Structure formats: structure tokens, C-alpha cells
Amino acid sequence: MELLRGAGAGRDVVSEIGEWEYRMSGRFAGRVVIVTGGGKGIGAGCAAVFCQEGARVAILDRDATAGTATASQLTAAGPGTAESFPCDVAEPTAFRKIIDDVAAKWGRIDCLINNAGIHPPATTIDDTSLDMVDAVMRVNYLSTFAGAKFAVPYLRKTKGTIVNISSMTAVLGQDRSSAYASSKAAQVGLTKSLAIELGPQGIRVNAILPSNIDTPLMHEWAATLDDPQSALARVAALQVFGRMGTPEEIGRIALFLATEDSSFITGQAIEAEGGASLDY
Ligand SMILES: NC(=O)c1ccc[n+]([C@@H]2O[C@H](COP(=O)([O-])OP(=O)(O)OC[C@H]3O[C@@H](n4cnc5c(N)ncnc54)[C@H](O)[C@@H]3O)[C@@H](O)[C@H]2O)c1
Numbered sequence: 001m002e003l004l005r006g007a008g009a010g011r012d013v014v015s016e017i018g019e020w021e022y023r024m025s026g027r028f029a030g031r032v033v034i035v036t037g038g039g040k041g042i043g044a045g046c047a048a049v050f051c052q053e054g055a056r057v058a059i060l061d062r063d064a065t066a067g068t069a070t071a072s073q074l075t076a077a078g079p080g081t082a083e084s085f086p087c088d089v090a091e092p093t094a095f096r097k098i099i100d101d102v103a104a105k106w107g108r109i110d111c112l113i114n115n116a117g118i119h120p121p122a123t124t125i126d127d128t129s130l131d132m133v134d135a136v137m138r139v140n141y142l143s144t145f146a147g148a149k150f151a152v153p154y155l156r157k158t159k160g161t162i163v164n165i166s167s168m169t170a171v172l173g174q175d176r177s178s179a180y181a182s183s184k185a186a187q188v189g190l191t192k193s194l195a196i197e198l199g200p201q202g203i204r205v206n207a208i209l210p211s212n213i214d215t216p217l218m219h220e221w222a223a224t225l226d227d228p229q230s231a232l233a234r235v236a237a238l239q240v241f242g243r244m245g246t247p248e249e250i251g252r253i254a255l256f257l258a259t260e261d262s263s264f265i266t267g268q269a270i271e272a273e274g275g276a277s278l279d280y
Helices: 011-017 019-023 041-052 064-077 092-106 130-158 178-201 216-223 228-237 247-258
Strands: 032-036 056-060 081-084 111-114 161-165 204-210 269-272
Touching: 032 041, 032 092, 032 130, 041 056, 041 064, 041 081, 041 111, 041 247, 056 064, 056 092, 064 081, 092 130, 111 130, 111 247, 130 161, 130 178, 161 178, 161 247, 178 204, 178 269, 204 247, 216 228, 247 269
Parallel strands: 032 056, 032 111, 056 081, 111 161, 161 204, 204 269
Antiparallel strands: none
């Protein structure tokens, strides 16, 4: 079993220890995590980190192709397993059904990571339609509220956790992104209020506020600009490390917030920003 604790342990050691022990190794072994938007980007990074720790990972993504591809890749790498549950989390009825299905299939839910989100192109308030505000709030905020509401009955049983992927824009704002930034701030208000309400019931609720992370969303945003490469370089330079974060770096913070290592932390907005907000 020691072999598996080191970085880079892989499927080649399975025959030495047996499939069952391999699948049961890791800090989230025997536990279930739901990751919304887990098919790509930060969600896929979270799914990978939990899978490496032996979790059963439910990937809820409206992009069924990405969800299935990520799930098979992670299951092949092990030791945990991942399964794709195609779902638009902005549709509360569908979202509730999938949460119930995951709990029925795997018997428990230990962590919900509300990660799915969209960032519309930058527009002034004059050019931002109320329909756009509504769409952004539904994906980024309503789904976070709904996911928490529907998962809480299961999380009460496991004394589980909720991790909401917000953004540094929640506290710093973002030019011509008022709908996006306010949806992310709403997630933080929800995180703190639920932490107060659910703490006495043994459920911890925290948020992660990333600055710039190298994901498909980031590249889609850059592609809308005149010079995508220099835009990406400019964004990388905002962090004191001179680079963007990786999805797995956010995944490791989510793992910390989901395990007993963070048992005295709740209601916090963890700024994962590579020093981007320093030295104003
Ligand atoms: N990338 C960054 O720099 C950054 C920074 C701060 C916060 N965030 C936040 O992190 C989260 C993930 O961002 P990302 O950069 O990984 O994005 P991404 O676009 O690269 O990946 C998002 C995934 O979520 C899925 N998704 C989107 N809407 C969905 C819906 N309604 N139902 C189900 N799945 C849906 C997409 O299909 C995709 O697989 C978002 O909430 C975003 O606001 C990202």
C-alpha cells in the first residue's frame, strides 16, 4: 500500500496489491464527491485530485462529451472512479434528480463542489441585457443555492462539506463584468450564511476565490480579443509567480476544505490568487 502514497503511483502496481485495495486507497476512499462543471477546467482539476485520493466522483456537466471523456480518463488512472451524469445545473429540477440519483447509486454524498460557471463577454452596464444578468445568475448563483439545498439532506448524514468556486472578482470587482462579479459575490454571501446555519448540524461550507486559472474558459475569453497571446501573457503576469494557476491547484484546496484537515474552518472565502491582489 505504501507504494500508492507517493506521487505518480499508477495502475501498474494494481496487480501487486489487488484491485480492491488499490481502489480503496487515498484520503477520500469510500467517500463520494459531486463536482458540477467537472468535465473541463477547474472542475476537471477538482475531479482529478479527488479521484487520485480514492473518491467516487460524480461529474455533472452539461457538456456530456467532456464529462464522459474526463470520467473515463480519471477512472483509468485511479485509484478512485469517476462517472459522468450529464446535467444542466441551471435547471433545478434536473439538478435535484441527479443529486438524488448519485446518492441512491452510491449510498452517500460527502462533498458538493459547486463549480459550474460562465463568464459572458465584457460589456458595459448599458450594453448588458437583463436577460444576460438572469442567465449568469442562474448558472453561477442559483445552481450554487439549488445544489446546496438538494445535497444538504445527504450531507447531514455524512457531516459533509460544500465548496463553492467563486472568484476574486467577488471582492475586487471586474471592469465591464458587473453581472459576473456580482454573481460571484452572491456565492460568498451564501457561503457565509449557510456556514452559520449548517455548522451546528456538522456541515462546513467554504468558498474558493481563484484569480486567473489556465482553463478553456480563460482561452475562450482571450480568443474574443485582438491579440489573444499577449492577453494571456498579461493575465499570467498579474500573479507574483508570473503564471496562472492550474485547475489541480484549486482542486487541492478543495480537497483540503473537504477533509478533516480543515475541520475548524467554515464560512471562509479562501483567496487562491497567487499574490495577484498584493502591492496595490
Ligand atoms: N478560469 C479562471 O480564471 C477562473 C477564475 C475565477 C473563478 N473561476 C470560476 O471557476 C469555475 C470554473 O471555471 P473554468 O475556468 O474551469 O470554466 P470552463 O469553461 O473552462 O469549464 C466550465 C465547465 O462547466 C460546465 N458548465 C458550464 N455551465 C454549466 C451548466 N449550466 N451546467 C453544467 N455544466 C456547466 C462547462 O461545460 C465546462 O465543462 C466557474 O465558476 C468560474 O466562474 C474561474
